Amino acid sequence: MxxxxxxxxxxxxxxxxxxxxxxxxxxxxxxxxxxxxxxxxxxxxxxxxxxxxxxxxxxxxxxxxxxxxxxxxxxxxxCGLPRVLFVCSHNAGRSQMAAALLAHRAQGHVVVSSAGTHAAAAVEPVVTQVLTEAGVDLAAAFPKPLTDEVVQAADIVITMGCGDACPVLPGRRYLDWPVTDPEGAPIAVVRDIRDEIDALITELLASLPSS
Known part of the structure; x- marks a missing residue:
């Protein structure tokens, strides 16, 4: 053939x-x-x-x-490091913040990815702004569609408002963080969302095996 x-x-x-x-x-x-x-x-x-x-x-x-x-x-x-995937609907707000904060805090000890079930065209500017205020650079980030490969490779999949749209695979640890969507929210609210996610990141890091 x-x-x-x-x-x-x-x-x-x-x-x-x-x-x-x-x-x-x-x-x-x-x-x-x-x-x-x-x-x-x-x-x-x-x-x-x-x-x-x-x-x-x-x-x-x-x-x-x-x-x-x-x-x-x-x-x-x-590298054998734990792999964490954040998923939200558009990968323009919550999952981008969570991935950037975890990568910043983990300092190379975690492989971090993010994706959206219906990826947007661009990251929300206010999200980039509040992360810059926290010393986290999001300038190179872009919304990515959810693909089978990144789900299969993840040890932990954290959903953030995408409901049942994220596929569930055996052997993965799944968490759901019901965080408010920052789209259209005033900057003061987006800062609160950032801080809420950062607190969840602290808990997540404490639960991961030591490198």
Missing amino acids: TASPPPVPPDERLATGTARLSVRYQGHFSPETIQRLIIDSYERLAESARVRTHLVVLAERLAAERLDALSHVKGAPG
Whole structure:
């Protein structure tokens, strides 16, 4: 049987990202697998994008995160650190704050991801502002769609207002943090939400195994 040809990239610049990731994951994933994943990442991000200027770069970053997760699932040698995934509806507010705060507080001792069941086009500006006030940089963050790889790779999945939309897999620890959605809220309320999440992060860190 003749193998089906690889898909045609929706943007020819994706070939450069595919080449970079092929070098990075040489011996773990074929260039064809990487090409399909980077195209899929691009198309998922394009569904909610208002501006496509940086879509190629973001697709490569999303594909790399998915490949790292897939490597973990396949049992490739890795860092062995606990992996925490935050999920909310749009990945523009609560889950972004939680992931940024945990990464900031954990100082490299936890692998942190976040995603949305219906990813938005951009992170809420007020969320970036209140995190900057707390000394946490969110400038490079962008909403990411929820994919099977990151759920499968997570040791702990923390849902934040997305209800039953997040898939439940056996062997994962699931937590639900019923935190208020910051969308449209005044900055004083968003600061309170940030502090509430930070308190939950403190409890979470205390429950994780020591590195």
